[in-house]
Amino acid sequence: MATMIAEEPDHKKKAFDKTLASARSTMLFSEVVSLAVDSFRASKARFLLTMLGMVIGSASIILVVTVGLTGKQYALDTISSLGPNKIEMQYSGGSIIGADNTSTPDYMTREDLQAVLDAVPGIEASSPMLEDHERISVGGGITQDTMLLGVSPQYKDVRGLVVLSGRFFDAQDASAHAKVAVLNKPLAIKLFGSEQAAVDQNISIRGIPLTIIGVFRESIDTFDQSEINAQTILIPYEVARYFTGTDNLKEIFFKMKDASMVEPGAKEITKQIHDRHRPDSIYHAQTLTDVLSTMGKIADMLTWVLVLAAAITLIVSGVGIMNSMLANVQARIREIGIRKALGATSREIRMQFLTEAVFLSLSGGIIGTLIGLGIPLSIGLLTPYKIPVGWLAAPISLGTSVIVGVIFGTVPANRAARLDPVETLKYE
Secondary structure, eight states, rough: HHEEEEEEEHHHHHHHHHHHHHHHHHHHHHHHHHHHHHHHHHHHHHHHHHHHHHHHHHHHHHHHHHHHHHHHHHHHHHHHOOOEEEEEEEEEEEEEEEESSSSOOOOOOHHHHHHHHOOOOOTTEEEEEEEEEEEEOOTTHHHHHHEEEEEOOOHHHTOOOEEEEEEOOOOHHHHHTTEEEEHHHHHHHHHHHHHHHTTEEEEEETTEEEEEEEEESSSSOTOSSSSSTEEEEEEEEEHHHHHOOOOOOOOEEEEEESSSHHHHHHHHHHHHHHHHHHHTTTEEEOOOOHHHHHHHHHHHHHHHHHHHHHHHHHHHHHHHHHHHHHHHHHHHHHHHHHHHTTTTOOHHHHHHHHHHHHHHHHHHHHHHHHHHHHHHHHHHSSSOOOOOOOHHHHHHOOOOHHHHHHHHHHHHHHHHOOOOOHHHHHHH
C-alpha cells in the first residue's frame, strides 16, 4: 500500500511534466513561425530574389500542364472532326466458292445495309460506297485520271464534309438518278482554276455527261489516307452503278447519334453483317475510338514529361534557397548563440531555420500557382478562346514547393543546430 501511495505522486508528476512539455512545444512552434516572419521582414530584398525561382518554377508547372491540356484538346478535336460517331464497315476477306470451284469475294450488299438499319438502333445516317477509277474528259482534249465514289446524300453528314461552293446532291437527285457530281477542292482547282469556276461545268465519263454542282473538302486534311484523295469525284450511288455494274460493297459508312453508341453499335453492326454471310468472311468495323484513346494517352505522357522538365526549375530554386539559408545562418551566428545561451535546444534552432526555408519556398509556390492559374483564366475571360486549366497541377505545385523547402532547408537548419553556443558568442 505504501508503495502505491509513493508511486502516485510520481505518476502525477510525469503526467504534469508531459503536459508542460507539450504546451512548451506548442508555444515554441508559434515563436518559430513568428521569428520566420520577422526574419523575412528584415531581409525582404534577399528573400524576394530567392523566392523568385520558386515563383517561376511553380508557375511553369501550371502553365506546362495547361499547354499540354490545350494541345491534347486541340488534337482530339481535330481528329474528332473526321467523325467521332462514324463507323466504317470494311470487307477484309473471305469468299464464296461456286459449283465450278470459282472463288467470288463475299462483299457486302445494300440488303446488308438495310438489315442493319432495321436491327441496330441509334443510327443517324448511313451511306453505301461504290469505288471506281475512271479517266474523265473536260473538253478541249483535256483528260484526268480520277477516283469515282458513288455514295448517298447522307455521306456528307457521315464524313463531315464541307461544301465550299455550290451544293451537295440530295435525296431528290439520288432518286431521279441525276447525272451530277461534286468535286474535291484540289481537283476542281486543277481542272477549272477555282472552286467557283468549277460549278455548273460539265465533265464526261465513258461518254456520259455529268454536271458539277458543288466543290467540297474534308473537315481536316487526311493527306490521302482516307477513302478520299485529291482526285475524288462524288456522284450519287445510283449513278455509280452505271459504271461499276454491281451492288457489291467494300465499304459502308454509318453515323451514330451519340459517341457513346459507337462501340456497342460497331459490335452489333458487325454481327448483323457477319450473320448474313459465310462464317469465314471477315468484316471489320473501323472507328476513331481507339485513335482518340491512343492520342489521349500520348498527350498525357508528353504533358508529364514537360512537368518533370518544369520541376527541374524548382530543384534549381531549391539550391538557391539552400544557399540563401546558409548565408542567413552565417549572418545570424551571434543570434543563434544568444538563443542557445537562453535555453533554446538544437531541435528548436533546427525547426526555426527549417520553418523559414519552408515559409520561403511555400510563399513562392503560392504566388507562382496563382500566376499560373491566372494567365489561362484571364485569357478565357478576355478572349473567345477557352483554355483548359490544369487544376490538379495546383496541389502538385504547392506540394512540390513544400518538399523542396524541407529538402533544401535541412542542410542549413542542421548547420545552425550544430553550432557551439560558446563559439557563437565569441563570433564577430
